[in-house]
Structure formats: structure tokens, C-alpha cells
Amino acid sequence: MKLILILFGMMLSACAWATPDELFQQAQQAYDAENYEQAVEAYESLLAAGISNLEVYYNLANARFRAGDLPEAVQGYRNAWYRNPHDADISANLKYALNAAGAVEPAPPIITRALTALSSQEWMRLGLGAYILLAVLLISAFLLRSGRNVLFRICLLPVGLLLLSGTGWWQWNSYTLRPEAVVSIGGTTARFGPTDGATSHFKLPEGALVRETGKQANGWKEVKYDAKHGWVKQENLLLLSP
Amino acid sequence: MKAKIVQWKYAWLGLLSLLLAGTAFAADVKVTIEPNLISLLDRAVLKVEFIDTKGESVDIPSVEGLKIEHMGSDRQYRMIQGKTTSSITHKYLITPSKVGTFSIGPIIAKYKGGEKKLTAQLKVIKPEDDEEAQQISEMMFSSVETDRTSPYVHEPFTLKLKVYVRDGIQLDGRFGLQGGIPESGLDGEPSWDIVNQNREERDRKIYTVYTLTSTIKTLTAGTFSFRPEIQLNVVVPRQQRRPFGMDDPFFGDLFGRQETRPVILDCNRLDIQVQPIPEDGRPDSFTGGVGILDFQVSAGPTRLKAGEPVTVKMRITGEGNLEKIMPPEVKSIEGLKCYDVRTVSTDNPQEVCFEQVVIPGSDDIKELPEIAFSYFNTQTADFRTIRRGPFPLNVEPSARASAQVMAPVDTALVRETRVLGHDIAYLKPAPEQWTQNDGPANRTEEAIRMVYLLPALITALAGWISLRRQRLANNEALARRQKAPGIARKHLQDAEKAIRKNDPAAFYEALWNALCAYFAHRFNLSAGAISGATVAERIPEEKEVIEQLFSAIEQRRYGIRDNTESPADMTENLRRLTTLLKTCERMKR
Numbered sequence A: 001m002k003l004i005l006i007l008f009g010m011m012l013s014a015c016a017w018a019t020p021d022e023l024f025q026q027a028q029q030a031y032d033a034e035n036y037e038q039a040v041e042a043y044e045s046l047l048a049a050g051i052s053n054l055e056v057y058y059n060l061a062n063a064r065f066r067a068g069d070l071p072e073a074v075q076g077y078r079n080a081w082y083r084n085p086h087d088a089d090i091s092a093n094l095k096y097a098l099n100a101a102g103a104v105e106p107a108p109p110i111i112t113r114a115l116t117a118l119s120s121q122e123w124m125r126l127g128l129g130a131y132i133l134l135a136v137l138l139i140s141a142f143l144l145r146s147g148r149n150v151l152f153r154i155c156l157l158p159v160g161l162l163l164l165s166g167t168g169w170w171q172w173n174s175y176t177l178r179p180e181a182v183v184s185i186g187g188t189t190a191r192f193g194p195t196d197g198a199t200s201h202f203k204l205p206e207g208a209l210v211r212e213t214g215k216q217a218n219g220w221k222e223v224k225y226d227a228k229h230g231w232v233k234q235e236n237l238l239l240l241s242p
Numbered sequence B: 001m002k003a004k005i006v007q008w009k010y011a012w013l014g015l016l017s018l019l020l021a022g023t024a025f026a027a028d029v030k031v032t033i034e035p036n037l038i039s040l041l042d043r044a045v046l047k048v049e050f051i052d053t054k055g056e057s058v059d060i061p062s063v064e065g066l067k068i069e070h071m072g073s074d075r076q077y078r079m080i081q082g083k084t085t086s087s088i089t090h091k092y093l094i095t096p097s098k099v100g101t102f103s104i105g106p107i108i109a110k111y112k113g114g115e116k117k118l119t120a121q122l123k124v125i126k127p128e129d130d131e132e133a134q135q136i137s138e139m140m141f142s143s144v145e146t147d148r149t150s151p152y153v154h155e156p157f158t159l160k161l162k163v164y165v166r167d168g169i170q171l172d173g174r175f176g177l178q179g180g181i182p183e184s185g186l187d188g189e190p191s192w193d194i195v196n197q198n199r200e201e202r203d204r205k206i207y208t209v210y211t212l213t214s215t216i217k218t219l220t221a222g223t224f225s226f227r228p229e230i231q232l233n234v235v236v237p238r239q240q241r242r243p244f245g246m247d248d249p250f251f252g253d254l255f256g257r258q259e260t261r262p263v264i265l266d267c268n269r270l271d272i273q274v275q276p277i278p279e280d281g282r283p284d285s286f287t288g289g290v291g292i293l294d295f296q297v298s299a300g301p302t303r304l305k306a307g308e309p310v311t312v313k314m315r316i317t318g319e320g321n322l323e324k325i326m327p328p329e330v331k332s333i334e335g336l337k338c339y340d341v342r343t344v345s346t347d348n349p350q351e352v353c354f355e356q357v358v359i360p361g362s363d364d365i366k367e368l369p370e371i372a373f374s375y376f377n378t379q380t381a382d383f384r385t386i387r388r389g390p391f392p393l394n395v396e397p398s399a400r401a402s403a404q405v406m407a408p409v410d411t412a413l414v415r416e417t418r419v420l421g422h423d424i425a426y427l428k429p430a431p432e433q434w435t436q437n438d439g440p441a442n443r444t445e446e447a448i449r450m451v452y453l454l455p456a457l458i459t460a461l462a463g464w465i466s467l468r469r470q471r472l473a474n475n476e477a478l479a480r481r482q483k484a485p486g487i488a489r490k491h492l493q494d495a496e497k498a499i500r501k502n503d504p505a506a507f508y509e510a511l512w513n514a515l516c517a518y519f520a521h522r523f524n525l526s527a528g529a530i531s532g533a534t535v536a537e538r539i540p541e542e543k544e545v546i547e548q549l550f551s552a553i554e555q556r557r558y559g560i561r562d563n564t565e566s567p568a569d570m571t572e573n574l575r576r577l578t579t580l581l582k583t584c585e586r587m588k589r
Helices: A002-017 A020-032 A036-048 A054-066 A070-083 A088-101 A110-115 A120-143 A148-154 A156-177 B002-022 B440-450 B453-474 B476-501 B504-522 B532-538 B540-557 B567-586
Strands: A180-183 A188-191 A200-204 A209-215 A220-225 A228-233 A237-239 B028-034 B037-039 B044-051 B066-080 B083-096 B100-111 B114-125 B140-146 B157-166 B170-177 B193-202 B205-216 B222-226 B230-237 B258-264 B270-274 B286-300 B303-305 B310-320 B336-344 B351-360 B371-377 B382-388 B394-396 B406-408 B417-419
Touching (some): A020 A054, A036 A054, A054 A070, A054 A088, A070 A237, A110 A156, A120 A156, A120 B453, A200 A220, A200 A228, B028 B100, B028 B114, B044 B100, B044 B114, B066 B100, B083 B114, B140 B270, B157 B230, B286 B382, B310 B371, B453 B476, B476 B504, B476 B567, B504 B540, B532 B540
Parallel strands (some): B037 B114, B286 B371, B303 B394
Antiparallel strands (some): A180 A237, A220 A228, B028 B044, B044 B083, B066 B083, B157 B205, B170 B230, B193 B205, B286 B310, B310 B351, B371 B382, B406 B417
16 A cells, blocks of 8 residues: 555656656657547646647647547637637647537638638737837838838838738637637537526537527526527536637 | 993894894695696696705505606795795605596605694596596507417417507607516517507597507417506697696696697506427427428439438428427438538528438438428417428449548538548647746737837837928928027037137137027027127017127127237126026027
């Protein structure tokens, strides 16, 4: 018994002192050895240590998918997608997981898709670049004695970029205001009203990605799924946030 | 002296007693009704007046046939024959609903020093234009009825609301629904439309009848009570009202001859027992449809290779809860991959359309199985099942034997399928740099946030410089004015050098240049136009100093006075000039 305790303590201390690279390596080895539960634990310990690289979210989602935990896999892929929406692997695996769940993939309008082509951080960086460029152009236009009109005209470009990045940022902000969620319990029924007695509207498969459109203080959330709206209990959902 | 003080004392006491006599009061409470004779369509104001005392609003006992509402209170001060009285009046609006003589009271009014029980009388007579009416409900009322007394959940039924208004009563045309509709359990807010207006005889009296209808659907079973409270605005000629001024809160237009009075109509109560959809005999294929419905299905293409998609289009039409029906679907069989059914939007409110993609995995699939749609028929009160299919398919073998994962993409309306692959993409390699939630990336963001204003500030500074430059380019006088101190400073430095060299000629030349250049720039004049008189005219406060300086310098420059001066004299002249220039610089003009 003593020996077991000592070994357990050593394992704990080994985990506590492992560097992120070592933990990541351990997780990958566990994944390759089809020991998915252990891989999930290793990736989760990285997240618990405050690591927020999208590779961790993505690999964790892969491990959860392999472990058969579909809702949390979809949650992980979507979290990774928030960080890099133009990563082909993330998009492909998210679609694959949604298909495996028998869920409909969100079909946002073309403008939303265009605005989510860049992540929130990328829009911020673009906006910052446009802001600095605009400042440099304006300073030059003010201080140079010639070519002022041309410089002012060129300023339209960073102004346009600023507006575009602001719109992109706002689009991502809408995911904070009306967050997405993953259905965590199979056979969840969306109802016409926020009560247990309300009439059933449609069924939601486990792992379906829904968007919140309203909420009530009694723990019910109105969600949109496949162009339909219905009320679902919050306890049936895993919330997402960019 | 003492006698004088005693006299003043008596005089003050006398004055005080006079003042006390002037403000002496007798507390009292009065109840009045103004006017105390009104017609059925008119109103009166009951006033409880506390005179020379304080009093709270009182509870007025309810009187059948009268509606009494507190309107507020006001306070008045009056001086009559040297006496000051104050009063607090609480006002109550009385609206009669029937004819008769009413005694209101006892009204118990409590005040400091006592309590009083009071009563007041009000007589309500028939209105001049409707001698027969004993009650408002005889002049105006409403009734509600329905075509279905016990509908089923989700089954639409119509409520018909009739508003009766006795001939001769004028309305301002607006109907308002104040309540009386169940607050929960209904599918949306009822919307009322006036569908008819006619005249009807009832108990040998003629009424104008407005018919309003609304289609109602319930979300749950149970009893739903409807007693719509319709509010009408009745136009009452001003001549009928008694003159009680601004007391009436519904006082009409200030200069008009009529006013409107809101009246809430009596209505019968209509209880509708909504039945639940029976549990017994409910088919497995029941998907929530209630009403009188039809179901059509088409599938295509019917000639295809294994692995290619077939789209099954389903359409439900008829009267019922179309938007609440969950879609029927193709039953999954071995070798047939079925995807989720999707709703397809349609412009026709009498139909709902669905689509489902199915993929035969091999040429063994010879047909799509039949699709059953069950609904509850509200007319026959039983479940009906409509079956469509099976749909024969001509499936040819495909070169690709393995199953493929298909994903619907793009909008909910336009569907397409795309091969995604056979498995998820592999793990990502370790990142080059680890990002912490509170790591360098976030710290950089913090730093950026802190210096975010810097470019804006620099731009603002550049803009200011540019504006200033432009201003100076467009305003020569201002530009010269701003240059004046600098130029003067330069010549004064030359003068200091001349003192050190003990060269009076150079010194006075430098002084002259400083004086001349400064004032020429300062007043935007040519150097030749500068003289003691010109400058003194513009700065009269320093006239004496200016003239002395000009005179001293000119005398030295033109050799009128001897040019051999000590450095102390020169320093003194330099100091005087410097002081003058500083004084001038401080002047705003």
C-alpha cells in the first residue's frame, strides 16, 4: 500500500513538473497507442495550466472524438475554429464530427461566412495595422508640402479596412452576445415554450451545434437549429464562447 | 428710559396678539360633489376638503353603479378679512354606470383634533339622447362567441367579437383591447380585425354592430377563458357637462365643443375547453400534425449509381398547425444511408415542405421504402395515416465500394452534398510557442491598448501644425507679428555684443534695428514707416518711453549727440528697450 502511494505521488509530481512540450508529447503517444482517455487527460492538463494554443483544443477534440465523446469533440473543434476559422483540418473534422452525430452543419449567410474568414484576433490586428497606416498617411499629408491630395485619397484604403475590421470584430462579438452551444444529451427535444409541458417542436441529435437566440431566468434557452427555433433546457447544452 | 422699554414691550405684545387673532383657525372637514346632478355619460368630482388642518386621502365606500377613483390632492391658502386659512382637498372622479340617486358614505375623515363621518348625494339621470337607457351596458356592450367550443391543441379556431353601440352614440373610431385574453398557452398574440359593420335591431332598439374576428391556436390543452375588455372612446358634447373646470382628467380640447370619454364594455365570458390529442390509437408515424391535411412525396433521381444521393421531397398541405409539424422521414434500411430531414421554405402559408437526402450504398437497393405521415384529423376526431411509396430505384454498381461521409453545406435552402473523406484529420504538431491565457500575447495586447492613442495624438499634433502653418501662410500680418520677438531678440544680442566691445555706434545701430524691426513686424508696417510718433500712436500707454528711446537712439545715430558713452549708459538704454519690448509683447493687440 505504501509503495502504491509513493508511486502515485511520484506520478503526480512527474505530471506537475512536466513541461508543456512533454505533456503534449505524452498526449500524442497515448493517442497513437489508442489510449484516448489518457490523451484527453494530458490535453486537459495543458488547458488547466493556462495553455490556450488551438493545437491543444484541436488535438483534445480529436482524442474525445476517438473516445466516443461526440458533444465534447464538437465543442473542442468549434473552440479551435474560433481561434483559426480558416484552418482546413479544423473545419473538416468539425464537419465530420457533426455528420457522425447526424447533426446539421450551421449554414450562416454568405456575409457572416465572409466575416468569419478571419478570427477575432486577426480582425483586430488588421484594424490595428489600418489604424497605424492611416495615422502615418495623415501625418505625412499634414506635414509634407506637396502631394497632400494624393495622400488624403490613399487614406480611404485604411479607412475602408478599419470599417471592415470593425464589422468583422462585431461579427465575432455577436458570438459572445448570442453564443453557440453543443447538445450534450441525445434525444433532446426543442419545445415551443420554455416549460416542460410545452409542445415538442423538433428533436436535436447529440452533438448538434445550436445558436442561442433567447433565454429565460428559469434555465431555458431558445436555440436556432436548421432554421428552426425551439426552447431547450440549459442543462442539455455545453456552452461555447469565442 | 425704563418706562420707554415697558411701553415698547406692551406694544409688541399687542401686535403679537393681533397676529394670533388673524391666524386663529377652526379645523373642519367638508365633502362635496360637483356637480351633484349628472347624466349617465357624464362624470362628477367628489371633494374631501380639510380646512385649517392636515388630512390624508380617505377610503370612499364602494357604491354599486359608481366607479370612484382617487385623482390626487391640492393645497390652497386664502386670506379673508385678515384671516389666513389653508385647505387640503382630495379629489375623486365618479363615473356612473347606471341611473339612480346614490348616497356615498359614510366617509370617515380623520384629522388632527378629531374625526368626522360625512355623506354626499349624487343623482344620475338618463342622457338626453338616450332616454331609455338605465345603464351604460344597455347603451354599449360586447359579446364573444366561437365556431368551435372544444377544439384540439394546435387546431385553429375563430373568435368572433361583436361590439354593440346604441344608435346615436358617437365614437371616435378607436377600439382598444384592454385584456381578458389568457396570458399564456396561446400560440402568439391574437390579432383582431374588424370584418363587418352593420345595424341590428335588438329588443326593439337599433344598434351599430362592429364584428371583429381573430384566429386562435393553443399550445396546451385545458380551459381557456376569454372575456375581451374592449375600450371605446365615446364622444360627449361639452354642453352636456356641468362646468367643473379642469377637475376632469379627461378634459377635452380646450376650445372645442366636445370631449371623449373612455368606456370599457361589458362582455360575456367564453370558456373554451381545449382537448389534448388522444394518446390512444396514436400511430408511430404521428409527428404532431393536427388539422385536415394532405401529404405528397416525390423522389429523384431514380436512375443512379451506388453512392449517389437521392432527394426525397415531401409536401404537407391543408388547414392545421403546418409550422409545428415535425417532418416524416424515410425509414433507414440496411444499405441505405439516410440524412436528416430539412425544412424547405415556401411562400404558400397553406403548405410546408421537407427534403431528405438518402444514399443507396449498393445496387442491392431496389426501392425507397414507403413513407408514412400520420396526423390527427380534427373533423373526424381520429388519427389518419397517409402512405406514399415505395419508390422504385434503378441503382447501378459503383466503382467505389466504400461508404462515404456526405455533408450538407451552404444555405438551408440550397443543398448540395460533398465528399468529406473517410476519417478525421490527424493530430496537429506541437506549436512553436506556447500561448498562455495571461501570456505574452495577452501582455502585448495590453501594451497595444496602452499606446493605442499615441498615433491619434501624433496625427492630431501634425494636423495642428499643418493648420497653423496654413494660417500663417494666409495671414501675413499674423506671421510677421509672430516673428517680431525673435527678430528683436537677435538685434538685442548684437547690442549686447557691442556693449562688450564698447562700440557705441554699433550699439545704437543694433538698438535701432531691434526697435524698428520689432515694431515693423508687430504692426505689419514697412521698416521706413517706423518712427517714434507712429509707434506711440499705436501704444499710447508707453508713449513717453517710446518717444524718449526713439529720440535718444536717433540723436546718437545721426550724431546730434556725442557718441562717446560709457557701457553703463548703454546697458541702461538696453534695459529700457528690453523692458519696453517685453511690455509691448504682453499687450494683446
